[in-house]
Amino acid sequence: MLCPTETTSTDNRLLSALPAEELDRLRPGLETIRLATGQDLHAPGEPISHIYFPHRGVVSLVSEVPDSRSVEIATVGNEGMVGVAILLGATTMPSRAFCQIPGAASRMAAGTFRTALDVNPVFRALLLRYVLALLNQVAQTAVCNRVHPIEQRCARWLLMTHDQVNRAPRFPLTQSFLSQMLGVRRASVSVAASTLQREGILRYARGIVTIPDRDALEAAACPCYGIIRAEFVRRAPRPRACAGPSAATPPRRGGRAQDRPR
Known part of the structure; x- marks a missing residue:
């Protein structure tokens, strides 16, 4: 409505x-x-x-x-x-x-x-x-959906959504919805989310996601996040008003050390 x-x-x-x-x-x-x-x-x-x-x-x-x-x-x-x-x-x-x-x-x-x-x-x-x-x-x-493991894809998706809600402290999300968006079984998303929670990167309760450690989430993501954000930053002009952090902060290339290009 x-x-x-x-x-x-x-x-x-x-x-x-x-x-x-x-x-x-x-x-x-x-x-x-x-x-x-x-x-x-x-x-x-x-x-x-x-x-x-x-x-x-x-x-x-x-x-x-x-x-x-x-x-x-x-x-x-x-x-x-x-x-x-x-x-x-x-x-x-x-x-x-x-x-x-x-x-x-x-x-x-x-x-x-x-x-x-x-x-x-x-x-x-x-x-x-x-x-x-x-x-x-x-x-x-x-x-990304073809070549990267589910944990990295989850991290990439969470980072992009976090940007798009102006890096709000929390936002609504269900594991069922995330599994649908990534095209994977809900059980796979549940395992990936549990891993991120154990590492202190993510908190999830009653359909609400909190990201306490943004830097760690970026490190957990595949490089696709940085590639996508860099292109948006490159193509978009600076707003006349002060931009939020998702526009002003240069994107980091995600991915754990072994996944980053050498």
């Missing part, structure tokens, strides 16, 4: 990076809403009605297969947007987008968005740079 919220469009880094006069042109077409956990933003093959610019929540992009399973191919937080098909001249996506962690977002009707792209080349150029970073995330996630 969508409901009004007091956050503003400048809580999204793409919008906050625009020159003030360019953002002012967009404001009449932006509506601030709240995304609920599990809420679909677009479905496979169905026309995309709105573009979303998350402020605080996190959106999962998942690819579905005929046996009803789904695997996450990318996530979108306040560094990005949902609905890139419209930007690229299409009207649908083969993937599903749904709210993973609830929070506020700015949304714009697809028709209004197309008009804004036509009259605002600065806006278009900014979003196209973001798409390059998003495509890198999709490709690197596919590599």
Whole structure:
């Protein structure tokens, strides 16, 4: 269910990076809403009605297969947007987008968005740079899911989500959900999470994750985290307002010593 919220469009880094006069042109077409956990933003093959610019929540992009399973191919937080098909001249996506962690977002009707792209080349150029970073995330996630062990993949996923919630002290997560996003059995995620907890890297209780040692979590992750974050940092301009830690802090290349390139 969508409901009004007091956050503003400048809580999204793409919008906050625009020159003030360019953002002012967009404001009449932006509506601030709240995304609920599990809420679909677009479905496979169905026309995309709105573009979303998350402020605080996190959106999962998942690819579905005929046996009803789904695997996450990318996530979108306040560094990005949902609905890139419209930007690229299409009207649908083969993937599903749904709210993973609830929070506020700015949304714009697809028709209004197309008009804004036509009259605002600065806006278009900014979003196209973001798409390059998003495509890198999709490709690197596919590599990660194929070649890295589950513990490292869990750590990479947790780091990315931690970034996208502005490194909040805690955020909601169930092991069932994480296993679905990684495309593995829940028992495998349970073993990986238990290992991280024993090492003091992660605390998990009643569906809430706390990360007490961010540096140790980065060391436990595969190098994919650093590769993905570096590309987002490289492609994204600095916002006019002070950025949160996930934008300002240079990404570390994850992976334990034996997994790092020599």
